[in-house]
Amino acid sequence: MTDKKKKFLVPSITVLVMLIIILLAKVGVINNYYQTILMTICINVIMSASLNVVNGYMGEFSCGHGGFMAVGAYVSSILSLILFCPGNSITGHALLPPSMAIVAFPFIILIGGAASMVVSLLVAIPSFKTRDDYLAIITIATNFIITTAINNIPIVGGSRGLMGMKTTMSFMAKTVSLPWMLIWGFVFAALTVVVIHRVMHSTLGMGISAIRYDEISAEIMSVNTNSMKLLAFTFSSGLAGVAGGLFAHMLGFINPSSFGIMKSTESLVMVYLGGMGSLSGSVISAFIFTILLELLRPAQILKWVIIPLMLILIMQFRPEGFMGPRELTQVFPRLKNLFAPNRNLIRPIAKPTEVRK
Amino acid sequence: MSKETLLEIKHLTHRFGGLQALTDINVNLKKGEIAGLIGPNGAGKTTVFNLVSGFYVPSEGDIIFKGTRMNGLKPHVIASLQVGRTFQNIRLWSDMTVLENICISQHYHLGYGVGSALFKNKKYRENEKKIHDEAWQLLERFNLADSALDYPKNLPYGIQRRVEIARALSLQPELLLLDEPAAGLSTSDLSDLITYIKWIHDTFGVTIWMIEHQMQVIMSLCDSIQVVDFGKEIARGTPEDIQKNPAVIKAYLGNEEIS
């Protein structure tokens, strides 16, 4: 198989699988229960992968991811209420016709992401000066601040929460009868993975990893560490915001307490379970973690004893998480054959003139 | 060899809190020369380098490189002005491949932004190719291409030194600061190192300023030498003058390497 073809192999397979699943969902083989689980998986993939940019690739310790999720969730929810929910609490009437829902939805989500990007400056700017544990508490504090702030904004319902986002979803289903929530979940999860992969594997993004291994020499070697940090934080928070938007529209109801320290902790666990700086690790751990939670639901209270125990054991045997800093293709080199090789990594044949012997 | 000034340091003084680290250091590096900065441990040699590479902001005095004043510029800016340096204790990104190490050091002329990286547009592809080609070429010239995809932490110490120097050169510097390149090398490797540095100097036409304790290295490489002790300059001149200079001998008293 030529490299040209290979380039499309994995993406097309993934898309195919997603299409099959969506089809099955449409005909009802995959019922709502499985659909919500798949949705949750998608959201968790976004959460863990995005947090991995800061906590994994850059090696900082940010514990406030839930807060940024909240921002995205609220902004996108408010938008979709204003645009599509008749008799909403803000404008009182819908600004757009229901048929527009499908077109507008991705933008609603993305704007939510953009909003949490802006808020993430709260963390990014101090991060220039302070490091690891000081940054850790700045993020925790930010999380507290965001949730308390929302609690005090009556227009979005405060602790009473915000609802009505489901109307947007139902409008989509009315226009074209498909399991839209699932579709958007897949779309954004896939996008997240692609985007993070591209950025982190470009020479630009590698600057972020350079900070993790040695910030000083990075700076000395012409890497603008401040802008790298800015990039990492805004980037990861933005994606968290996207996850929040999806979360809000999946539930159709959000309130601040859904985005507390617990949410952040979950994302943290997923990142370190998967392995710092390993994208495939984050994805895998998101899958495993979500499914574990669901399977152990019958265990009731014991669930929250069993899961931590399992995690502790896993860490005892794999002190770097599932993947460590490696990707799946590095753990199983065979998989490399599925992807087109990066030509830049192949040693050029033409040798320069004067070579040091 | 032209005689124009490349780096000029005037009345450089630096304090850490109350501690006076450097007092009135003056330097004048000519383009293309190999200069040495020597002195007993803790004399403040590395501090000078840190000031030049922008890691500290000098308390007083000016650092002028190619006519531009560099005081208070951020290190990455200074790097992009083509000042490369190595470190006393090797500071490679030991968990990234040698190739990546070289590529990342070309951040100063990436030529594309996040947007291009996201969409992998033409601009991105071309620049990535350019960066990698340059990197490969550099590695070839340093005869490091075989270990291009290895992790530095798995390479022998001597090779790591070379990689670090190669990385510094990937900034295409006009001025290269070498902080004790011989540190950790056995005396048998020294002559090798000397020819190595000579080779770099000739092939890359780079001005080299080095801190070194191994007098053998200094004496056989440097056109001019400057001696500091307790943050003050105590002597400067050609290797020959320095060897005879009583002040230097006094500073190094009991240090046999000198003669």
Place this chain on the structure above:
Amino acid sequence: MFSYFVQNLINALQWGSFYSMIALGYCLVYGVLRLINFAHGDIFMTSCYIAFFVITGVTAHFTGITGIPLFVITLVVTMGLTALLGVGIERVAYRPLRKKGANRLYVVITALMIGFILENGNLALLGASSRRFPDILPKVIWNLGPSITITNLKVLVIISAFVVFAILQFIVQKTTLGMSMRAISYDKFAIPLMGIPVNTVITFTFALGSALAAIAGILFGMSYQVMDPYMGMIIGWKAFIAAVVGGIGDIRGAFLGGFMLGIIEIFVTAFLPSSYKDLISFVILLVILTFKPTGFFGVAKSTKI
């Protein structure tokens, strides 16, 4: 107005004492291992339950032991048991990871997990209903002037916070173990050369930290009397924040930070709409951190090039 201020000052001091005592525990462990021991808040919670069972046990078997002696017995026994718990956790969960040279953040995550286990294990064992902490010391309420009241418990809490701090300061500054603790926080690798077994020091640290949590736990139980498995969680997180703002790694910092957070929280609630408590108090902390990026007593680690 004045009385209102004074009353709130008393409240703040009491509330701050708890933050301080917990923050000190965080700080000790952090100083030695650079490990954020997120399980600490739950160790505090567990100690409260341990005390509960100690008291019920003692009163059941030896009638007549009440008041001060009961308090002392409970204090000693609980501190002992909690110290064991802390050391046990370190042995089982943290040390193996350290041996394997795992990234310290993995140890932090393990600490989080331990926290979960303590919380929910407790819930699973003891059931859902929150319990009442038995009265050990008879409560006395003094009225100092118009609408200023203070209970003997509040006094006890505040005093013991200061005493604990004094003792800790002495241990860290004067005793060999204390010095070696500080030494480790400077250079982990040089210590073995100096002939101090690192693990002994670490064990001691965890024992000490947990014992502190136990003191806090007992006093907390005595003052608020309602125990539930999740009571340690948030107070733990906040205490950690307090410790950092104070300058983590330095016990003076932790002590100060604890009181500072207590006072900020109480006075924000007292003079501003209480619904903004967390918002405002955390913003204040962030502002402090932006001006003093390493906290009050924290020293910036100067990286040698």
Place this chain on the structure above:
Amino acid sequence: MKKILVLGLALAAIGLCSCAKKTQVIKIGFNIPLTGDSPKVGEGSKFSGDLVLNAINAEGGLDVKGTKYKLEFVYVDNELKADSAIQAAYKLIDQDKVLACLGPDGSRRAIPAGQVYNDESTPMISPWATNPNVTLDRPYVFRACFLDPFQAPVAAKFAKEQFACTNVAIIYNLEDDYSKTLAELFKEAWEKDQGGKVTVYESFGQKDQDFSVQLTKVMDSDAELLYLPCYYNHVALITSQAKDLGWSKPVMGSDAWGSADLVNLSKGAVIGDYFTTHYAAAGAVGKTKEFIDAYKAAYGYTPDDVAALSYDAINLLLKAIQEAGLTGNLEKDREAVKDALGKISDYEGVTGKMTFTPDGDPIKDAVVVKISDSGEFTFVRSLQP
């Protein structure tokens, strides 16, 4: 690639635990918090559920139009989380194929979950979600308790008549929608209907343990009554701390006070206080007494409101099923049950007589109870606003 693999595993894994039986069984789902901050709530519902289950299955099952059906209750934990409640709902509806559901307890879970039940057209009845939005425009969603807009005015009215005071202090839980709503509604009712004054209006956080500041404010003001519309674990802390600060005036509360633990936790600080609730355990007679005795016998403590309301909710469901009859076609049956439930009127529950409005809210009296010196919740009077 990896995605496919793991996904496959995932579906297989979950597939294992899904199993549909086709016997003479009526499945009813419980979407309740068995873990999370206040698992006591879920416990109450679960115990009541078991009580009914055992009683009926002992007689060979529920008699629906002549045929006996065995009951099967599926308890699913919603961790007191909104998202988890939704997944639990889907699990019960699509996975366990339940006929009807005893919905999430608190409004925070019941509002989003109710949406799901309505979309999936499965009848749900929430024991004590008091927020109006729960049943609003949702034909399939019912509740067994009165609403906040009903409870608050009742409390205000009673307070006025009982204590004849004008100045009231309110302390509520900012992070709990239930508490916040009640506080606001009471404030409104007190100032508008009763012409009183709210001198202190303070809040606290879910995890707070120290209320000395809020109480200091109360002491500092000239409030004659303290209204605490919050959960019993907070009430216990607040009342006992109020005592320490020297508060001797009356305290009034809401239905969330109704827990067996309250008196013990508050160390009797609540003795002599009043609160509005759904039923009074002490001095109960007839059906209510039977229930209380049975519950006590089984689990060793007096059932609290959740338990009682859940008990009623279940029985309402069963009654509806009996009246609707079963065809075996799940969709049809669910709809039939919904309709039957809506028609129920003058049902004598342990928490009083109730009749459903078209919205699916019961019309019933609120009960005011006094906490007697022996710590019992004694009936004072039942009233409408």
